Amino acid sequence: MRPESSAIAVEGLVKSYGRTAALRGLTMHAARGTVVCLMGPNGAGKTTVIRVLSTLTRPDGGRATVCGHDVVEAAGRVRALIGLTGQDAAVDEHLTATENLWLFARLNRLARGPARSRVAELIEAFDLGSVAARPVRTYSGGLRRRVDLAAALVAAPPVLFVDEPTTGLDPRSRRTLWELIRARARAGSTILLTTQYLEEGDQLADRIYVVDQGRAVAEGTPDELKARIGGERIEVTLARPAGLPVAAAELETLLGGRPEVDEAALTVSVLTDDRPGVLSRAIRGLDEAGVDVTDVRLRRLTLDDVFFAFTGAEPTANGHPR
Numbered sequence: 460m461r462p463e464s465s466a467i468a469v470e471g472l473v474k475s476y477g478r479t480a481a482l483r484g485l486t487m488h489a490a491r492g493t494v495v496c497l498m499g500p501n502g503a504g505k506t507t508v509i510r511v512l513s514t515l516t517r518p519d520g521g522r523a524t525v526c527g528h529d530v531v532e533a534a535g536r537v538r539a540l541i542g543l544t545g546q547d548a549a550v551d552e553h554l555t556a557t558e559n560l561w562l563f564a565r566l567n568r569l570a571r572g573p574a575r576s577r578v579a580e581l582i583e584a585f586d587l588g589s590v591a592a593r594p595v596r597t598y599s600g601g602l603r604r605r606v607d608l609a610a611a612l613v614a615a616p617p618v619l620f621v622d623e624p625t626t627g628l629d630p631r632s633r634r635t636l637w638e639l640i641r642a643r644a645r646a647g648s649t650i651l652l653t654t655q656y657l658e659e660g661d662q663l664a665d666r667i668y669v670v671d672q673g674r675a676v677a678e679g680t681p682d683e684l685k686a687r688i689g690g691e692r693i694e695v696t697l698a699r700p701a702g703l704p705v706a707a708a709e710l711e712t713l714l715g716g717r718p719e720v721d722e723a724a725l726t727v728s729v730l731t732d733d734r735p736g737v738l739s740r741a742i743r744g745l746d747e748a749g750v751d752v753t754d755v756r757l758r759r760l761t762l763d764d765v766f767f768a769f770t771g772a773e774p775t776a777n778g779h780p781r
């Protein structure tokens with residue numbers, strides 16, 4: 460993709476905080492009207508990318524443009540083109556949800572009529588009707604998050620940055636947000652999203668960048684990334700927890716992959732290629748090792764596997780659907 464045709468173009472971005480290198484030459488692009496997702500473990504540099512792109516912090520090296528405007532040299536132009544919802548809420552605690560949204564609408568120069576209908580629409584979409592007349596400081600964490608996201612969606616800037624939008628949201632609000640983001644992209648906005656919820660990347664992203672230690676270590680559509688790892692995951696369920704280490708060692712010897720053990724679910728799983736007979740060899744091997752197996756299955760790869768394969772890190776507990 461030619462950078463000048465991108466809504467977002469980031470080339471070799473470098474940024475340190477004191478002695479901590481947050482970005483070490485990160486490159487990524489987002490075509491207009493697409494949803495691009497940055498996925499990576501805590502501290503990978505995702506928020507730093509968004510801070511640079513939204514002109515909140517200056518890079519030490521490399522280059523970043525939004526709709527062709529350099530984020531350092533043309534910061535004012537960039538700010539006029541973007542919307543941002545950060546990892547922390549940015550709404551006014553003393554105002555009600557309605558007042559907050561109204562404020563954002565007016566700050567974004569929406570005329571009164573459209574502002575009123577937009578605010579009503581978002582209050583309804585995020586199910587805030589019953590609390591909308593109370594000051595935000597009386598809200599639960601999840602409710603605040605909803606107001607914050609609604610505020611970011613009041614205006615329709617060409618480029619929208621959303622940093623971990625659904626952390627702390629209930630499933631229904633999460634789906635609402637996904638729908639709103641999809642609708643935005645269909646209407647031509649470009650959305651850059653960071654998430655720990657891998658399912659979110661799967662559901663929303665046209666393109667995913669896996670970020671680790673300040674660099675993009677893999678990129679592609681969700682399906683391309685899964686295909687790049689290849690194969691399937693073989694998962695066995697055991698009768699007793701005592702068998703877990705034995706099964707893990709046995710599967711590692713038989714299949715070569717690094718086993719993942721889930722003690723709560725009594726399962727051990729390992730990535731495997733598609734060689735025929737893999738299932739029967741595993742069953743025979745475990746039987747010979749005296750492991751009491753209650754279930755064996757092959758399952759398709761998920762983005763969890765992609766995340767693990769490229770970063771060596773488990774998705775964090777809150778982002779883990781299992």
Ligand SMILES: Nc1ncnc2c1ncn2[C@@H]1O[C@H](COP(=O)(O)OP(=O)(O)OP(=O)(O)O)[C@@H](O)[C@H]1O
Nearest residue numbers: 476479480481499500501502503504505506507508
């Ligand atoms: N203001 C700051 N001062 C010092 N170090 C910082 C600052 N902001 C970020 N860092 C460091 O830079 C690195 C990248 O942080 P960043 O917040 O971009 O990661 P992240 O991918 O957003 O992580 P998370 O998933 O936890 O939100 C981390 O090592 C972090 O500790």
Ligand SMILES: [Mg+2]
Nearest residue numbers: 505506507546
């Ligand atoms: Mg972050």
